[in-house]
Amino acid sequence: MVNTMRLAGIVIAVGFLQGCFGAPSIDDTMDEYTTRLFRVLDKPLSENEPPLTARRNLVLPSQTFPTLFELGNNVTTLNINIREFYAIQDCELGRIVAERNTALGKTQLPSQRLQYEHRVLNALANCEARLKATDNPIASTVAEWRKQKQAQYQSVWANVVQTSTEMKLGLSMAGAPLQASENKDAKASVNALNFVNGLAKTLKYESVVEKTNEVNVEVSANDSGELEQQLQIIASSRLPAKLWQTQAILHNRLVSLNQVLAPALNSVQCKNGVTSDKATILRNVFYLYFIEEIQPIASTLNSYHYQLQPLWKQWAENAALSAPFKAHIRTHAIDNFVQYSATMKAHVSLWQDFLGRCNLSPTAP
16 A cells, blocks of 8 residues: 555656656657556566557658659750740840859759749740730740740649758658647748648739730749748748657557557456546556646647648649659558547547546546
């Protein structure tokens, strides 16, 4: 009895001490949660126990992100001969095309290339309208260039999503798991991802050219500072990778813990619904670690998951994105989330059955 009360005191004290030194990571919390449960259940935790082997077998988002060779779209440049080049010198298009042939133009980052393509499309629309107004026969050639660039635009956008360093960091390199709060730039990251997604759409220039002799098409990606800023937020937060790493940890650790815990809890005696000291201590461990530490992280994870769910659906259906990239998104944002959710539900149900049998509620000790 004395040892039982001492153990209960230690469990409560540890919970208070954690609050003084900052929140532990989800991995640390799962370690402590598992260790405390096994200690109360008088079950030694060996290297061969499922809770420990699960940690070693964890597959992180960084391990499933495709190689650059699998992701990049090859976008051809405009083929303009000398006669055509001189014919468009009165348009801004001539200067923009010349930029592409410089050393800097040939080494553009994916985000810079997207901004460049916006400028080209804008210049093509204006140049076509001006040439049509003077009945210049090269207007039809410029129209063909515009259609070519319009058709290529989705591939250029896809290269930003799939091959930008910032996007790779955000979608695969978590750095650290999610926390219940104080996740740097997490809310801003949702907006940033939707901003990048919105750039998949560009204006339909055909109708614009037909209605006016001079157009000035303004597009958001033409603001280079805005796009780069949004990409930096994604790299800083790494929100998707953190969500996926955290759900993988929770699923792997809990699915194996459930296998051991279910029979162990069933062996705890609560005859005729009378609460035992061991049952009370187990409830305290469950409350201090799962309810107080793990569940808030899961709640934050679920919230951001559902905010991003429409975005993942759009990317899964976008033909410009490569199959390996979409498989990476589908694995973590859909398949693994379903598994994680089912495992969390099973763990909660396991405790609900135990607490109900022992006439206990999951309240603060």
